Amino acid sequence: MKFKIMILFLMVIVLAACSQAPEPIAQVEPPTATPLPANTATPTPLPSATPLPTNTPEPTATFTPTATPVPETISVENASRLQMVRRYGSGQMIQTAWSPDGSPVYVLTSIHLRAYDPQTGDLAWEVETGSPQKQMVVSADGKTIRTISADGMVLLWEVGSQQPPKTLLAPQERIELSTLSLSGDRAVLINFDKKSTVWDVNTGKELASNDGASVPMGIIGALVSSGDSVFWTNGFGSGQSQQIQAWEIATGKFLRGMKGSSQLYVTQLAVSPDGSVIAGISRLAVTSQPSYELLVWDVETGNLLQKINFSDDIHTFAFVPGQRKAYLAIDNGTIVPVDLETGKPGGGFGRSKTAVISMAVSADGAKLSAAGADGIVRVFDLANNDLIHEIEMDVSLSVAPYETSGENYILRYDLYNGIGTDQDGKSIAVLSHDRMKIDLIDPATLKIKKSTNFTMLPLDTIAMSQDGKVLAAADSANQIILYHASSGGIKN
Structure with a gap:
């Protein structure tokens, strides 16, 4: 019986094993499909593509120092590396003059030497001076122009040419004052030791020297161009007495002084084209009413x-060649003719809104050019005092006359502070040509971004806060005005 039971048990085991045999095969089918290796093959390109090395941040790291350079103070050692990026405007007005035949009219700015057709205002010739020139003299044949800089360097320009100028004189010492004679053939230089030297511009040779005796016991305030035989100095001696003195060019010796000038505080001296008279402007404040006079002496x-x-006030004046007559630019904006024989003024004309910097009358006395601080050169026909043309110069730095009283005289300054900028150089503030508002310039495009509101009086000087948020201006009545740079409106 036990044996039968054992046999039955073994059969049950065998049957169980036979009935379960397909189950391992069914269970093995999923491994045979091997989905996992197929799925593991799909991500394999990700490591092989290795995108991280392609987007490496190394170039960004190397660019950072260039984008944020360390500020470097400008010095003698690194000044040669400075380069002009862009320029706004044409500098400031210096002088106007005529060709001997009456056309063209020449204009000297702190940047350019230009020639214009007086009838149409068209630009006929332009050349950059490279460095500021303080005076120009047109040759008698009109083919060349000589200019002199504050340091005494004399350059010769061929009218109509774009060739670099020829250097006629290059002083080897520091020069305080310099001027050319009316012909341009002589240059007078005064160094910081008050030594006057006269030079032949054509040969570059020294002609005479007065060994520092330019103004006995005094200081030189101005040097005046004249003929080829005499030059003039204007200064102050002991007790603040004024000394206007003539010196001989051939020897450098003192000739004579102007009589009656010691207490008149005369400035802006000029000699007539024929060298017969010398004139200047006197501004006195002896009484409550200021006195402005044009004084004329016999040479x-x-x-x-x-x-x-x-x-x-008298801004400037110009002689009429061949006549005892002059034209004066007056503070009320008019140009007034004056008979130098009788001292009688005529009727005014012109009506300029800003100060007149320089005037010149053509050789035939028919036309007058007046260069204004607003950057406009106005050309007049003197037969009827009619305006012929207005030539826009697009100056970037205008001039404002400013006066303050001394003990018994009036000091007149020319203010040139017409530019301000923020610390980062993102905005440039400039006075408008009529000095009635401030323009904010984008230094990248040189276009006006915004302008302040117009004022009642002309602005003399401006400044911008370091953060570029506030603009400050002083007007001709000594009022300080603050503006919001963002809106242009008045802050205070």
């Missing part, structure tokens, strides 16, 4: 010929 005798009084 040969030193005698005072005329004292012509005006109630308004």
Whole structure:
């Protein structure tokens, strides 16, 4: 019985094993499909593509120092590396002059030497001066122009040519004052030791020297161009007495002084084209009412010929060649003719809104050019005082006359501070040509981004805060005005 039971048990085991045999095969089918190796093959390109090395940040790291350079103070050692990126405007107005035949009219700015057709205002010739020139003299044949800089260097320019100028004189010492004679053939230089030297511009040779005796016991305030035989100095001696003195070019010796000038505080001296008279502007404040006068002396005798009084300040004046006549630019904006024989002024014309920097009359006395601080050169026909043309110069730095009273005289300054900038150089503030508002310039495009509101009085000087948020201006009545740079509106 036990044996049968054992046999039955073994059969049950065998049957169980036979019935379970397909199950391992069914279970093995999923491994045979091997989905995992197929799925593991798909991510394999990801490591092989290795995108991380392609987007390596190394180039960004190397660019960072260039984008944020360390500020470097400008010095003698690194000044040669400075390069002009861009320039706004044409600098400031310096002088206007005429060709001997009456066309073209020349204009000297702190950047350019230009020639314009006076009838149409068209630009006929332009050349960059490279460095600021303080005076120009047109040759008698009109083919060349000589200019002199503040340091005494004399350059010769061929009219109509783009060739670099020829250097006629290059002083080897520091020069305080310099001027050319009316012909341009002589240059007078005064160094910081008050030594006057006269030079032949054509040969570059020194002609004479006065060994530092330019103004006995005094200081030189100005050097005046004249003929090829005499030059003039204007300064102050002991006790602040004014000394206007003539010196001989051939020997450098003192000739004579102008009579009646010691207490008149005369400035802006000029000699007539024929060298017969010398004139200057006197501004006195002896009484409550300021006195403005044009004083005229005879060159040969030193005698005072005329004292012509005006109630308004005189900006500048110009002689008429071949005539005892001059034109004066007055503070009320008009140009007034004056007979130097009688001292009587004529009717005014012109009506300029800003100060006149320089005037010149053509050789035939028919036309007058007036260069204004607003960058406009106005050309007039003197037959009827009619305006012929207005030539826009697009100056970037205008001039404002500013006056303050001394003990018994009036000091007149020319203010040139017409530019301000923020610390980062993102905005440039400039005075408008009419000095009635401030323009904010984008230094990248040189276009006006915004302008402040117009003022009642002309602005003399401006400044911008370091963060570029506030603009400050002083007007001709000494009022300080603050503006919001973002809106242009008045802050205070």
